[in-house]
Amino acid sequence: xxxxxxxxxxxxxxxxxxxxxxxxxxSFNSTKSFRRFGGFSLRWYTELFHDQVILKSLYISLAVxxxxxxxxxxxxxxxxxxxxxxxxxxxxxxxxxxNIPVTNPDIVTAISMMVLFVFFVTRMNGMEMGFGTLLxxxxxxxxxxxxxxxxxxxxxxxxxxxEAAQDLGCPPAKSFLKVxxxxxxxxxxxxxxxxxxxSLDDFVISYFNSGSTAQTLPVTIYSMTKRxxxxxxNALSTLLFVAVMVLLLIVNLRRxxxxxxxxxx
Amino acid sequence: MNxxxxxxxxxxAPYTVWxxxxxxxxxxxxxxxxxxxxxxxxxxxxxxxIVDYAKTFGISVELALISxxxxxxxxxxxxxxxxxxxxxxxxxxxxxxxxxxxxxxxxRTYAWIAILADKGLINAFLQSxxxxxxxxxxxxxxxxxxxxxxxxxxxxxxxxxVLTKxxxxxxEAAQDLGASRAQVFRRxxxxxxxxxxxxxxxxxxVPAVSTFVISKLLGAGKTYLIGDIIENYFLGxxxxxxxxxxxxxxxxxxxxxxxxxxxxxxxxxxxxxxxMI
Numbered sequence: 001x002x003x004x005x006x007x008x009x010x011x012x013x014x015x016x017x018x019x020x021x022x023x024x025x026x027s028f029n030s031t032k033s034f035r036r037f038g039g040f041s042l043r044w045y046t047e048l049f050h051d052q053v054i055l056k057s058l059y060i061s062l063a064v065x066x067x068x069x070x071x072x073x074x075x076x077x078x079x080x081x082x083x084x085x086x087x088x089x090x091x092x093x094x095x096x097x098x099n100i101p102v103t104n105p106d107i108v109t110a111i112s113m114m115v116l117f118v119f120f121v122t123r124m125n126g127m128e129m130g131f132g133t134l135l136x137x138x139x140x141x142x143x144x145x146x147x148x149x150x151x152x153x154x155x156x157x158x159x160x161x162x163e164a165a166q167d168l169g170c171p172p173a174k175s176f177l178k179v180x181x182x183x184x185x186x187x188x189x190x191x192x193x194x195x196x197x198x199s200l201d202d203f204v205i206s207y208f209n210s211g212s213t214a215q216t217l218p219v220t221i222y223s224m225t226k227r228x229x230x231x232x233x234n235a236l237s238t239l240l241f242v243a244v245m246v247l248l249l250i251v252n253l254r255r256x257x258x259x260x261x262x263x264x265x
Numbered sequence: 266m267n268x269x270x271x272x273x274x275x276x277x278a279p280y281t282v283w284x285x286x287x288x289x290x291x292x293x294x295x296x297x298x299x300x301x302x303x304x305x306x307x308x309x310x311x312x313x314x315i316v317d318y319a320k321t322f323g324i325s326v327e328l329a330l331i332s333x334x335x336x337x338x339x340x341x342x343x344x345x346x347x348x349x350x351x352x353x354x355x356x357x358x359x360x361x362x363x364x365x366x367x368x369x370x371x372x373r374t375y376a377w378i379a380i381l382a383d384k385g386l387i388n389a390f391l392q393s394x395x396x397x398x399x400x401x402x403x404x405x406x407x408x409x410x411x412x413x414x415x416x417x418x419x420x421x422x423x424x425x426x427v428l429t430k431x432x433x434x435x436x437e438a439a440q441d442l443g444a445s446r447a448q449v450f451r452r453x454x455x456x457x458x459x460x461x462x463x464x465x466x467x468x469x470x471v472p473a474v475s476t477f478v479i480s481k482l483l484g485a486g487k488t489y490l491i492g493d494i495i496e497n498y499f500l501g502x503x504x505x506x507x508x509x510x511x512x513x514x515x516x517x518x519x520x521x522x523x524x525x526x527x528x529x530x531x532x533x534x535x536x537x538x539x540x541m542i
Binding site: 005008009012013015016017018019020022023026034035074075076078079081082083085097098100101103104105106107108111112113114115116118119136137139140143147166172176197201203204208217218221222225233236237240241244245248252 | 272273274276277279280281283284286287288289290291292294295298339342343346347356360361362364365367368369370371372373375376377378379380382384385386389414417418471472474475477478482492495496499500508511512515518519522523526
């Protein structure tokens with residue numbers, strides 16, 4: 001029974017990692033083939049770093065992820081405090097609207113925003129789909145995730161301390177920063193990281209809302225898959241995979257380090 | 266007091282305005298486009314045109330349901346095994362489950378083309394041992410495989426989460442009271458893991474039924490899903506742009522998912538209430 005269970009787990013993980021392994025292996029191929037290994041080479045990595053289209057889209061992806069995560073975290077955190085203090089039907093209405101982008105399929109969120117942009121863009125001369133519309137669409141689908149990670153942290157917070165600080169003469173902005181934020185900082189950080197990664201990973205919403213001037217990395221990858229196969233995608237994926245693995249390892253090591261420190265006290 | 270409630274309204278204001286303009290207005294526009302023709306006159310034509318796509322809806326739902334069922338069958342035993350490991354190994358295993366999700370799904374799907382293609386790795390292997398290769402890319406099987414591959418972690422994680430909350434002593438208590446392995450599973454584990462199963466099903470079914478990328482890459486344009494049709498009507502890559510029909514199809518897709526989620530949630534409440542008694 002134990003052996004069977006182990007074999008089963010192994011098979012599932014083999015399934016999850018097979019395509020990734022194939023991709024990494026063939027990124028070092030000296031020929032264009034995805035079938036025969038012609039010998040080890042870093043040819044596709046050098047070509048990757050000379051591909052201006054890929055580099056530009058990587059830059060756009062990072063820029064839109066950082067900007068949208070920052071703006072969504074600001075709007076979402078402030079709103080969470082407001083929503084938290086609401087009661088009854090009003091609160092339910094806010095939460096219901098907050099859930100729309102979360103539950104809707106990506107394609108529906110994407111086309112609904114595209115319709116809005118097209119509707120207004122065609123009525124306002126000189127505006128077109130580009131970085132602006134891309135950023136707006138990313139902020140929009142990021143905000144609800146920030147709210148969802150900040151709200152639970154507020155539940156453990158005394159409702160009156162924000163007002164108590166103000167009664168003691170602290171201006172609202174300062175009492176928010178000094179009293180509320182430190183206590184919900186964990187939720188804010190989680191929300192920010194979630195927003196950043198969701199934005200970096202998104203394809204569908206960017207695909208419909210970026211126009212031709214501001215393509216993110218996934219959109220560029222998608223257009224590469226439609227052209228004749230290029231092993232540059234393999235090299236790029238390998239680098240991204242290694243980056244993520246290193247990042248996760250650092251986070252995990254730090255966490256277990258903290259755990260050890262706590263155990264000592 | 267007034268000043269304070271004014272402050273509270275002020276901090277929610279950016280959110281209220283943003284969500285109204287970029288979430289509610291767009292949905293209202295989708296409804297508007299779905300119910301009007303190209304000249305802006307009211308028509309029910311787009312809604313009745315959906316009948317032409319009943320078959321596509323059927324295929325999308327069918328493939329998404331098959332993928333969801335396969336994901337559930339594959340995920341449950343693994344989630345259970347992980348939940349029974351010690352804490353240290355649990356976090357390593359969960360990291361291993363999540364790691365592929367950090368790779369963009371386009372890349373992961375694209376990698377399958379290399380494995381399944383006519384001149385791909387599987388066929389090369391079959392031919393090298395003297396067997397005939399067969400066509401995989403462009404079949405419905407390949408699309409289902411792509412869905413299962415991409416969304417399997419979404420099924421594993423919520424089931425794992427509910428299973429870790431079940432105390433080992435609960436299972437032992439059932440065994441002490443004479444329950445067999447099958448009975449423990451059917452009467453204790455399964456009812457207690459319903460919330461996780463439900464969120465797993467939703468998290469797999471919704472992206473699977475609305476995908477257009479997996480069907481494009483692995484279905485090679487032969488397996489058209491409802492997502493492909495919507496994409497075409499809005500971007501017109503291989504046909505004419507028609508926002509009106511596209512909007513009505515999106516509306517139906519949205520309603521279909523809302524209704525099925527409402528049914529699922531209802532089922533969830535019934536089951537967990539039953540499980541408690």
